Amino acid sequence: MKNYYLGQIDQIRESDLFKSEKYIYTSQSSCINARDNSGNKTENIINICANNYLGMSDHPEVIKAAKDTLDTRGYGMSSVRFICGTQDIHKELEERMSGFLGTEDTILYSSAFDANLGVFEALLDDECAIFSDSLNHASIIDGTRLCKAKKIRYANNDMDDLQVKLEEEKGAKIKLIVSDGVFSMDGIVAKVDQICELGRMYKAIVMIDDSHATGFIGKTGRGTHELKNCMDRVDLISTTFGKALGGASGGCISGRKELITILRQRSRPYLFSNSISPSVVGGVLKVLDMIGKSTELKDKLERNTNFWKKGLTDAGFILTKSDSPIVPVMLFNAKLAQDFSKDLYDCGVFAIGFFYPVVPKGKARIRTQISACHTAEQLEKALEVFTKVGKKYGILGKNREEIIEMYPISDKL
Numbered sequence: 001m002k003n004y005y006l007g008q009i010d011q012i013r014e015s016d017l018f019k020s021e022k023y024i025y026t027s028q029s030s031c032i033n034a035r036d037n038s039g040n041k042t043e044n045i046i047n048i049c050a051n052n053y054l055g056m057s058d059h060p061e062v063i064k065a066a067k068d069t070l071d072t073r074g075y076g077m078s079s080v081r082f083i084c085g086t087q088d089i090h091k092e093l094e095e096r097m098s099g100f101l102g103t104e105d106t107i108l109y110s111s112a113f114d115a116n117l118g119v120f121e122a123l124l125d126d127e128c129a130i131f132s133d134s135l136n137h138a139s140i141i142d143g144t145r146l147c148k149a150k151k152i153r154y155a156n157n158d159m160d161d162l163q164v165k166l167e168e169e170k171g172a173k174i175k176l177i178v179s180d181g182v183f184s185m186d187g188i189v190a191k192v193d194q195i196c197e198l199g200r201m202y203k204a205i206v207m208i209d210d211s212h213a214t215g216f217i218g219k220t221g222r223g224t225h226e227l228k229n230c231m232d233r234v235d236l237i238s239t240t241f242g243k244a245l246g247g248a249s250g251g252c253i254s255g256r257k258e259l260i261t262i263l264r265q266r267s268r269p270y271l272f273s274n275s276i277s278p279s280v281v282g283g284v285l286k287v288l289d290m291i292g293k294s295t296e297l298k299d300k301l302e303r304n305t306n307f308w309k310k311g312l313t314d315a316g317f318i319l320t321k322s323d324s325p326i327v328p329v330m331l332f333n334a335k336l337a338q339d340f341s342k343d344l345y346d347c348g349v350f351a352i353g354f355f356y357p358v359v360p361k362g363k364a365r366i367r368t369q370i371s372a373c374h375t376a377e378q379l380e381k382a383l384e385v386f387t388k389v390g391k392k393y394g395i396l397g398k399n400r401e402e403i404i405e406m407y408p409i410s411d412k413l
């Protein structure tokens with residue numbers, strides 16, 4: 001049996017798909033110290049791949065709020081919510097999230113992954129149908145697998161395909177359309193307004209995963225439903241506290257009251273997994289205070305993102321058509337993505353290569369992510385380094401076919 005798994009590991013390595021981790025020994029920020037698994041330390045690396053969109057992960061006010069809550073509400077809950085795991089601040093956070101997202105009610109989970117795992121099975125049975133975008137996050141895919149409803153995949157952001165499929169299944173007892181609000185690998189915003197319109201036409205529940213949007217997308221950072229002017233038309237929003245809202249952990253589903261009430265009664269990760277720790281709740285509440293008062297950080301994030309996208313485009317890189325701070329630099333070949341990432345690291349820039357199974361075969365990339373806490377100097381330096389490494393591999397100004405000719409697709413698994 002051991003040899004079977006060793007063989008699999010060899011195969012992953014031979015296909016250039018083996019992922020290794022660096023160890024950060026500072027707090028999460030736009031500038032970090034890290035060491036590799038041989039113990040080699042590198043200091044003051046510019047971090048351009050965290051989900052730390054608003055720079056809250058090490059914000060002094062958030063840390064203070066978390067510490068204060070540790071003092072007043074303790075370390076852990078040692079219980080799920082319905083036994084003795086609900087503090088006043090859990091309720092407060094649910095109410096504050098509903099207020100922020102413009103919804104009727106909210107239910108907390110230990111993570112957005114758990115939220116997505118727990119939602120479908122609780123609401124739908126084998127007479128129902130789920131219409132899921134083909135680029136949806138892994139947690140949505142896994143969540144739908146746990147549910148007996150018929151699963152129908154529609155082509156990414158393709159409303160004609162979604163409509164054809166809704167038409168084919170229009171007899172289903174309950175229909176639910178689910179999409180990422182921002183597709184996490186490409187940074188492209190979903191056509192949430194058109195999804196809502198199809199939802200209305202076919203009487204389907206609309207669910208949007210705004211994990212890469214809550215806090216910074218839309219005029220006041222409410223998310224993709226604000227951006228697309230359909231705040232009151234999305235029935236369910238799932239989102240995370242593990243990115244813009246502090247970056248620690250936790251997530252929620254927010255939406256129509258009757259749906260949230262059913263989740264509280266039936267959703268398995270809610271019923272059978274521990275409550276979010278009080279200090280994390282305290283931290284998220286502080287983030288909500290801060291972003292509720294001003295859009296300063298969101299505005300800075302937008303300016304930083306525009307600077308970064310323009311700089312990379314002018315340098316001759318191929319980017320996706322991202323409309324968010326997720327800015328993927330397309331390299332196509334998995335080994336090239338790994339080598340590129342290593343060279344960036346050696347020059348003081350931390351950005352990870354993404355390849356199969358995280359993205360489809362032949363679509364390897366460096367996914368960069370911009371933060372409000374990046375300084376102009378950090379972004380300029382990172383741009384210089386990207387350009388230097390891009391030149392080394394001869395890919396600047398080249399189109400997809402030319403890059404693939406130089407670096408044939410090697411993701412064999």
Ligand SMILES: Cc1ncc(COP(=O)(O)O)c(C=O)c1O
Pocket residue numbers: 110111112113114116137139180184209211212239240241242249250251
């Ligand atoms: C779209 C999307 N949904 C859900 C999740 C899971 O979030 P969490 O880290 O809170 O489990 C992620 C995280 O990668 C995500 O990108």
